[in-house]
Structures are given as structure tokens and as C-alpha cells.
Amino acid sequence: MVTEVVMPQLGTTTVEGKITVWLKQEGDRVVKGEPLFEIETDKANMEVESLGTGILRKILVRAGDLAKVTEPVAIIAEGDEDVTGLLPSQVGTECLGSGAPIHEEKESGNGAVPARRRISPLARKIASQAGLVPEVLNALTGGGVEGAINKADVLRFLSQRKELQASDAVHATQIQGGKLQVKAEIECLPQSPAMQSVASTPPVRSAVGQGVAIQDDKVVPLSRMRRAIAERMTFSTREVPQFWMGVDVSVGALVKLRETIDQRLAGKVVSFSYTDFVIKAVAGALRECPFMNVSYTPNGIAQKSAINVGFAVALEEGLIVPVIRDAGNKSLSQIAGDRNRLAENARKGVLSQEDITGGTFTVSNLGMFKVDQFVAILNPPETGILSVGRIRQSLAMLDGQVAAVPTMSIGLTIDHRSIDGAQGAKFLEKVIERLEEPILLLV
């Protein structure tokens, strides 16, 4: 049976995906359910399984290239099946497997070939002189018409890479100074053009330390998740000017409310964590402060209509941020239900693409650890992230008396390109209000 392999829909808003690697080559036998290729999104990389069994007769979209959602990327068929009808005429008719006689002329395939990335000849020359591999060049963000990559884009990338290498060198020196001598050659391959940034990791070769190699040291290859995190965080800190503010919130009422719910409704409803209350508070505050529910783009500030709040879940191999969709219109119970399900799925590794895309704000709670307060790094393209520390007893003046008050420190990091400190403070105020008087979360 002939199977046309298409670019899957990765999320509601996704229009295209990039194939990072083909796990099978043309001519390979493929069994239904086997991993066929990897794609990359702005959140993570994922494997796509084959929906058919047969021989991978033709790869239509090469590794490194983008394809529109539902666009054919490969053809799987038995060796004797005629697949020429599925080949876009531009691809040419050479195709592995004997098949029926190949006809030279076929109807035009309506441009199923992905558009070639426009790179100016000069940009190519500069890139090649600088030793950039084509994958890196292709992954750059083009500033020209229709995203064409021009001289300026390559030069900008090269200068950023230079800075990065300089900082690596400093780092290496520091390690050496601290008696830890490492010999390692790390090569990071570029992975994520979808991040819309020249920051997609260049092939930085940094020979860390020229000194004595210690046998036991080894380099653990980056997992796909580790790589995605590294790229996103590097991008965020490099590209986004971040502004932080923190505050202590008095959460006596919140603690009491949660205890009451726990006692009275134990077993009847999902379990509530402080994260749920914070997400609910954030969602309410976002509704009152739409200026926080935006994304910065070079063309303007994109106002998000839905309030989708992500929350960071720590996993053994890293970190993932599932998204509670439409949190602005959900009750506390619905939020808690979503969070429980998503966190569970995150730990099992069965989150769908839908579950991890489309966030407009993130909550990161380290309150379960002994962390009072921390500065979170923004999760682009979101404009805000709220960090939540543990609840601790602190001394405060209550009615002229010194009293122990349950206190939670929260911090807000904002994208200073989109909004300013005063707006951040206003938003924070709305969050505080809800956490200090949690009754507001219930109405």
C-alpha cells in the first residue's frame, strides 16, 4: 500500500515544521509505528512514527528543510508499486524501487516542493568563508524580503557567535583556575530555527582547557530536551531584556483555605496545590491586565486573545512547561484538574504537542524545595513569568504586635521590550490581591 507521509499538525497554531533528521533513508524498510523522522517546533523536538509499512521510496523534504502542515514529506510503498503520481514534477522522477515504468512527464504537483530558503550569494560566500555549515546558514533568521538571508544576517550571527566564544573562553579559564581540569571538545549542532532567532546554536567548538585530561570525565550527549532548554534559555537571556521585581505575600488566608478544602473535600475532588491557586490568581490578573498577555515581535506587540498559563514541571531529564488552556475562563477545580492531568502526562512523557504549545504566561514554582525566592528566565515569546518560592513563617507587625505570618515570596520577570516596570508592578498587585484574599479566586 502506498503511504504518503505528511508533516503532522503539531499544535493549533502551527503552520509548518522543520525536519531535523531522517531516521530512515531512502530505500530502507519501514514498519508502521517505527520512528521515521524528527521534527522541531518552538518547544521541543519530537519523533514522528511511520503510519505505513513498506520501503521509504522517496524523501520529499530533506533534513533541515521546512514543510507546511499536511504537506507530503515522504512516500512509503512496496518496491513494485507505482508512486510516480505522488511525486511533484519538480522533484524529478528518480525514485528508489523498481515500480512501474516511470513516465517522464507528469502533471505538475502544485508546488509540493518546499520553497528553497532565499540566501543571497554574498551571504553564502561570507558564510562559507567563515566555515558555517549549510544547516547553520539555513537556520538563520533572514531580515530580507520573505525572510531572505542577506549579508547583514550572517554578519550579525558571526559577531554574536564571536561574543559567545569569548564568554566560553572566560568560562573555561575559570574552570581551570578552580583546579577542575577538563578536556572536552563540545560541538553543539544547530537545532532550532523555529525560535526565530539568530541565536539558534552555532557550531561552537570550544576546547575547554588545554591541560591534562582526567580519564573519568566524559561528555554526556545532549538529549533533545536538554538541547531545547539550552537553546531557549540562551535565546531568552541573549535576546530579551528582562526586568525583575519581587515581593513577599502574606498568605495566611490562602494556607487556611487550602487546608479547609483538603480536609472537607478530601478524596471528592482532585488535590489542590498552591500552584493551582497561583495559576488561578495569575489568570485573573492577566484578564485585568491584558498588557501582560502579549508577545513582542519586531512588527509590533501581539495581543493574545486567550489566556493560556503554562507551569514548569521538573522531570528527571529536564524540564517541561505544559499549558493550561483558557485558564482565564476556568474555575479553580478545572485548573487543578488540568494541572494534575498535565503533570502526570509530563512525568509519563506522553504530553501531546498541543499540551506544550500556545502558552501566554508561565508560572514556575520551586516552593516544594527550600527556596525562598528566585529570578526566573522568561519563556519566549511570553512577556511574563512568575517565580514562586516556598511558604515560610516570617515575623511581621500585626495590630502593633510582632506575629508569625505565613509568607510566600513571588517574583515577576518581564520582557522589557513589551512592557515596563510600572505595568509589571500593577500586574503583580493584582496577583498579590488574589493570593492575600483568596476568596477572590472563588468568585
Next chain:
Amino acid sequence: MRELTYRVAIREALQEEMRRDPTVFVLGEDVGKFGGCMGVTTGLLDEFGEDRVRDTPISEAAIAGAAVGAAMVGTRPVAEIMYMDFITIAMDQIVNQAAKMHYMSGGKLKVPMVLRAPHGTGRRSAAQHSQCFEAWLAHVPGLKVVILADPANAKGLLKSAIRDDNPVIVIEHKMLYNDSGPVPDGEYLIPIGKAEVKKSGQDITVVATSIMVKKSLEAAQKLQNDGIDVEVIDLRSLRPLDTDTLLASIAKTNRLLIVQEAPVFGGFGAEIAAMVAENGLYDLDCPIARLGGWEAPMPFSPSLEDAMVPNADRIAEKIRTLVKM
């Protein structure tokens, strides 16, 4: 420096060369008593007499043929074709005779003639009196083709053309005759085959000839205020072509716009574009662009005629899109 009109600068070149070399003479329709249809040869008859300033019948083939023959027997004729459009009638003499004789005679003959002709739009002269045929002529090995874009270049280039031992087509523009510009005093020559950077710039190279040099400079002026720094090059000579100056400029600016008055299709701009694509592709940061006349016969209607060919606004607009690419 003194200022001369383009017309007088050309006349001065003729006068100086005729005084310097008795074998130089002019011929053409109405070049004598009438002083030339464009007034270029006014006064030459009085100074040099009927032998050296010859009115001819209305036959472009005869004018060109007489010039070829006279050149082969040792004179240096400067023939005038009243409108470049009529050069079609003289093409056999130019292409099959003038351009070939040196080669076919094994170097025994030379054809040191000049053929002057005004081209271009602007005088409401309609479909048969407005065309630009430089590409046809530059296509022929054995001919040299120069285009005069300003008074100083007009004088220096024409003098070089008269002294050249090969047939040289000298193209003038009918709307430039009244333009004034600085012209150096005394004797000077401008070498054939050397382009001139009229304005130095960093952002884009605009290559033009004839009146389009003037329009391109106007466009560059407009764009200066927008921070777009345009380099304008007057090719001056189509054959031989100064590829070095062009490629050096493109290596600097990384962008190229070719402006011509003739229709784009098959025009000389195509030759420039091909040459740059062959030799300078890796210096280009955006596609090569051409701006030229529309693909149609020239209308008589002034408003339609003006719309047919590039002007400073259209050039500036095109440059704006190119520098953003």
C-alpha cells in the same frame, strides 16, 4: 571651470579636431548651411568650407557608405545621422562594411570613422524618432560604441572617437543638448572603454548611460535625505565595456540596478546583468534589477511618452525596494 552646453561641447570637439587634423570632415543631412538639425554643427561651414562640411542627400545608407569609403582611403569622416532611428537604413554599411573591413582585409584597411546620432525620448517625436538602439550596435564586434551623458564627457569622448582607428558610434541624447556643465579648458581626451563613477556611494550601484545618468543622479539626491547612499556610474562606453569599475563598485555596495531608456528586453542592461552574474555573483546581496522603457512603440502623447521611460522618481522607488531586500 567654464560652463558649456552639451551642444557647444560637441561642436568644440569637432572644431578642435578639424583644426588639428585636415583629414577630419563632417557630413550629414543639413549639417552645413542649416547647422545640423540639433544645431551642433552651426558655424562649421563658415570656418572649414564646403569640402569639409558636406550636406548630403536624405539617404542614411549613402551617408554611412560614403563615410566608410572615405575612411578606408585615409580621411577621418564624422557622419551625422539626424535621428538614431534612421540608423536602421545605414545598418548594412555599419555592420557589414565598417565593422568588417579591417578584419577582412587582413589588417590592410582601417575604417577610422565616427557616426554621431541622437537617441531618446522627450521631444514628443513619437514612435519613429525616439528610439535607443545602442544594444544593436554594441552587439557587433568591430564597432566601438560610446554614449555622451554630459558636456565634459561629450567633448573628451568625441575627440577620442575621432582619433580612434576603428569605427566608433557616438550616441548623443536629444534632450541633453541644452544642458550646461563644467568643461575643462583646452585640450583633453577621455579614453574610450573607461566608466566614470559620477557619485560615490555605499548602499547600491546604479549603472546608467546617457540621460539616465542625470536621472539616476537626481534619484540619488532624493534618496540622500532618506539615508540611502547611492553610487552612480556612467558607463560612457558600451564596447569596450569597463567591467573592472563595475565589479569593484558592486563588491563595495553589493547591490545593482541598471537603468536604461531602451526597453528592458534584450537591452544593454541584460549584458551588464549577465556580466555581473558571471563575474560578481558572490558579491551580490540581492537580485540584480533592471529598469527601462516599456515594451511598446513610443506614443506621441506627451503624458504617455513620459510614462514610458524611467524618471528620477521611478528610479528612487526601485532603489528603495532593492536596499530593503
